[in-house]
Amino acid sequence: MSQVEAMNSRDEVLQSISIMKYALNRAGISSRDYLIAPVGMPADGDDQLRLVELADESWICFYSERGVRKRLNTFQNAFDALDFFYWKLTRAPKFSSYRAEWERSTAGC
Numbered sequence: 001m002s003q004v005e006a007m008n009s010r011d012e013v014l015q016s017i018s019i020m021k022y023a024l025n026r027a028g029i030s031s032r033d034y035l036i037a038p039v040g041m042p043a044d045g046d047d048q049l050r051l052v053e054l055a056d057e058s059w060i061c062f063y064s065e066r067g068v069r070k071r072l073n074t075f076q077n078a079f080d081a082l083d084f085f086y087w088k089l090t091r092a093p094k095f096s097s098y099r100a101e102w103e104r105s106t107a108g109c
Helices: 003-007 010-026 078-090 095-106
Strands: 034-037 048-053 059-065 068-075
Touching: 010 034, 010 078, 010 095, 034 078, 048 078, 059 078, 068 078, 078 095
Parallel strands: 034 048
Antiparallel strands: 048 059, 059 068
């Protein structure tokens, strides 16, 4: 199974979002600065970078300022969306690299 296929299972997506939040916190990114909203979760708020899953399982990433979506990016899978979102907030290497490192460090726990 490819990374894209693995990341598209619901459990993998939700686990990756949890890891993403942990990684962003460790990078010093305040949770007030972003919002990650899987399908069915509210996507309210302003003046923050948002990653929103759509009903067709595609994802959009945009900056919301005073109710206006700016710099809209679309993705067909969670893997690419999370990589871009992590880079956009941290300018660090891809989230998939961090996730692989996290999985190695927690193996056997």
